[in-house]
Amino acid sequence: MKQNKNYGIQTFFISIIGIVVVLYILKTLQHIFLPLIIAYFFVLVFMPINRFLSSKKIPISIATIFNLSIISVLIWGLISIIISSAAQFAEALPIYEKKFALVFAQYGKIFNLKEEEVSGYIFNRDNISQIFGGVFSSTMSFISAVFLILFYFIFLNTGYDRVLEVVKEKYSGLDDSRLEKRIKDIPAKIQSYIITKIFISLLTAMIIGIILYVFDVDFIVIWIVLTFLLNFIPNFGSIIAVILPMLTLFLQFNSISKAVLFAVFASVIQNIIGNYVEPKIMGNKLGLNPLFILFSLLIWGYIWGLAGMFLAIPIMAVIKILITDSDSETLTFISKLIS
Incomplete structure (x- = not known):
């Protein structure tokens, strides 16, 4: 019993070292x-x-x-x-330099x-x-x-297809039902996530674009494209997509009320789409724990920067699919932890 316990501890620490490497x-x-x-x-x-x-x-x-x-x-x-x-x-x-001087003259003394x-x-x-x-x-x-x-x-x-055929042939003599399921699940779930996310991001960008047009914000095309791209980064992306045009609007018109009003409208749209529309359309396709999503954003953001934050969710979804229903107790525990 003690030997099994020691073996489990050794396996755990070796796994941690392996992950770090x-x-x-x-x-x-x-x-x-x-x-x-x-x-x-x-x-x-x-x-x-x-x-x-x-x-x-x-x-x-x-x-x-x-x-x-x-x-x-x-x-x-x-x-x-x-x-x-x-x-x-x-x-x-040069124009915004002058506008900044006017805004600073009005609000700089406060700070x-x-x-x-x-x-x-x-x-x-x-x-x-x-x-x-x-x-x-x-x-x-x-x-x-x-x-x-x-x-x-x-x-x-x-x-790609040839590799899958070789893998299936290699494990054809074994109980390959789980392998077959993983081979089908990875493309299906990632495709569904990416296509749905593209649709949701386009919808968000279009509505935010209308709001930007109503408020007559400068660089409207830039903010629309940025809104579309940043929506692929959960939580943080939508916040940045609101803050940047809000600051531009504030400098452009020297109006706190107008900037705040835009932020309210844009935030409401982001929240409605992110918290109600997206879950209805996407459901729980990837089955990832929200806390683990935040953790994976930080990890992959540190490893690969902004690109890592874009890829964090699909990568973790692939890892989850691969370790689900594993014979290893450790991998099964991790799978349940991130689900």
Whole structure:
């Protein structure tokens, strides 16, 4: 009995060390693993389309070219928005510098702040150059990562079905009902989550866009796109998507009441869609504990930054599916813990 207890403790600590080592490797080699994970999720998203094309006797190579065309158009659109956004901000900078001076003259004394110091820091040309330099550097890194994602996608997309066949053949002599269920569950649940999330994010972005238009907020296209993207990050994303245009509105019109009114309307919409509409449509498809969702956001955000926060939920859903109904008591316990 004592020996079994000691063995259990040893297994627990070895597992913890193993997890830490794996996370360290994922963080250190993120330039390899992150594009691979993104490419895998692209494969899952395009799987229904490819299944349909396959039923029409269209080769997977042609389907892959079609998939790549769609991905390329989406990425080109995103890069175009980033570039045009940087140009708009640069053009509007002198105007907002003057507006900031007016707002600061009115409210700065309340917080005992000196205008020269704050304004000099925010609108310092060196700081702005560093920001735009960082944006440019990030954009170039993003573009280089895109090529790696597309490279991985080609091989994953063309070889995915063959890998599944080999795995099924390997375990065909065993009780493979659980394996079969996992193979079906991972694509089905991730596809359902991503497609539903895209619909929910589009709906949110459209309604927020209408509110932005009514309030005549500057950079409306930027905020709509940002709202759509940030809605993929649970909890934190929707908060940021409200705060940024609210601050812009405050500077634009020098009106606290208008900024607060916008924040109220936008927050109400975010809450209605996030707490009522989304659960009705999505249900509990992934079956993840809300506390564990927060924990996974922090972990994957630390490992892979913003991209990790976008991928946190799908990654944890895959892990949950893989360890559910495991013969290991430890994995079964973890599965129940995160459910």
